[in-house]
Amino acid sequence: MHEPAVQFYSAPAWLQFLRLFLPHYLHHGTHPYHHHADEVIVRQNSRIVAAPALAPRVCAVIHAPIGLFRKAQRHYITLRDHVWRSGILGFTPVLDGQLAGDWIDFRTGHKRVHFAFADSAWMSTNDRADVQAVSESYGDYWRSVVFGPAGFPDAGQGPQPLGHGSSLWLVLGRRGDRQLRIL
Numbered sequence: 001m002h003e004p005a006v007q008f009y010s011a012p013a014w015l016q017f018l019r020l021f022l023p024h025y026l027h028h029g030t031h032p033y034h035h036h037a038d039e040v041i042v043r044q045n046s047r048i049v050a051a052p053a054l055a056p057r058v059c060a061v062i063h064a065p066i067g068l069f070r071k072a073q074r075h076y077i078t079l080r081d082h083v084w085r086s087g088i089l090g091f092t093p094v095l096d097g098q099l100a101g102d103w104i105d106f107r108t109g110h111k112r113v114h115f116a117f118a119d120s121a122w123m124s125t126n127d128r129a130d131v132q133a134v135s136e137s138y139g140d141y142w143r144s145v146v147f148g149p150a151g152f153p154d155a156g157q158g159p160q161p162l163g164h165g166s167s168l169w170l171v172l173g174r175r176g177d178r179q180l181r182i183l
Contacts, residue, residue: 001067002038012056017076022051025071040064090123091115091131094141102143114141 009015026040041063042049054060062069084093094100094114104110115135117128135144 001070002065004063005066005069007062007064007069008059009062010059013080014076015054015056015058015060017079018060018062018072019052019054019056021072021075025068025075026051029071038065038068040068087118088120088122090118090120090128091142092118099141099143112143114138114143116141 009018022040022042040051042051042054043061043063044055044058049055049060083089085095086092092115094116099114102112102114104112117123117131123131131144132142135142
């Protein structure tokens with residue numbers, strides 16, 4: 001768990017999360033994944049920066065024990081899944097049952113995501129109209145086609161909707177990132 005490792009991060013969501021997580025975890029964490037003597041070095045633009053000063057739009061290279069990266073990944077995935085499922089972004093995906101497995105091409109990650117709109121101040125009337133424009137009504141739900149890492153140039157970004165609505169989904173995600181940063 002203390003073997004040195006190097007990780008590169010370029011996704012703004014990851015960088016924002018690490019900016020919050022690393023200082024807190026390194027100061028308060030008492031888990032076996034790190035010792036207080038373990039050195040964590042964060043570089044952006046070839047300069048060493050403090051974790052709380054990570055710029056979310058600049059690639060970071062982090063040298064730390066492998067256990068620390070594993071712990072950060074677990075916490076990131078937990079937070080991502082909570083935000084995704086909570087409806088706080090203005091929609092709630094269907095994650096169980098037949099609609100959760102509506103694959104177009106499993107191998108490449110092309111899938112239909114079924115969702116219901118949620119009451120949320122984060123999704124404006126215009127945003128909702130844009131999402132509806134790139135989606136179709138399907139019974140009590142809406143659905144939109146997304147494609148996974150195999151069909152997206154930056155595999156680290158995860159699934160993204162197709163069409164002109166892609167930027168809208170990303171804007172809603174960024175809006176959520178900004179709000180999470182405030183918490």
